[in-house]
Amino acid sequence: MDVSNILASHAAKYQSVTVEKETPLEVDPGLLLVTDLNPIEEETYNENLEEHLQSLARDGVQALMASLFKLPTKQSPDGPLAVLxxxxxxxxRAKPLPKPKPPTKWEKFAAAKGIQHKVREKKVWDEEKQDWVNRWGRNGKNREVEDQWIHEVPANADVDYDPRKVARDERKGRIAKNEKRHQQNLARAANPRQQRKEEIEKTLAVTRTSTASMGKFDKRLDGEKKLRGVKRKFDPTETPIEHENKASLNLLAKMESDSKKMMRKPNTEESDLNVRKAVSFASKGRGGVALGRSLSRGGRGRGGGRGGKGRR
Structure with a gap:
């Protein structure tokens, strides 16, 4: 009985599990990836595109499954699993690499001082209880002052002074301060570009106001905001003569009003004028009596001379 035709039809229906091509397929089981580097057959591609693509897909899946069955397996409730x-x-990558978070203020300080980071233990030894207790939280060591049965009250404390309340407020204040710093660090790490932008704008504002014209005649950048709280009003270099006269009169009026407001001090015996020196200078060293005589003689002589000449 000849069964060659039956075997040939069966072989045509069920292809071999071994994929043989001119360039072997590159199989990466870790990613379930198969790469086919063989050139495309143009005739088969143009004749029947759908059948050609199905043939390529079948060969790639067959090569991948053959490589998966060669991998070691492990047992699971769902059956044996291949270890990729x-x-x-x-x-x-679908997205860029994450940028490193900016260091906090404490991290910068620790790096500058060479302080090594140490993880604090959650438990701390209590000498009084002779046991390990929580550093914070319920029945924590940080609440020891609040829970103690006796407190020291300062001598100048008020009548309604409550040491427990004071200790509790201090602890709450430390928690609020740490939370505020934490939020600032998160905001700085979440949006470093915004922080950098604010620093640049602040530096730019300082440089603008450092010029002689307070940035009046400086070249503006594209999108630069107008500075607030800086007055940039300058008078023109050339003004009409009427304006100058008015400004001068206003200045003189102000000076006169200021002089009237000033209180004059009464003259004292010790004046700024040296009378003796002035008399000696006027009399050329002859004294006050001689100066008086010369003045009286000179006055009569001039008067008599003019009068006598007139009479003659």
């Missing part, structure tokens, strides 16, 4: 190896092909 590390991927070989390097896939590009």
């Amino acid at each position: 190896p590390p991927p070989v092909f390097q896939l590009p």
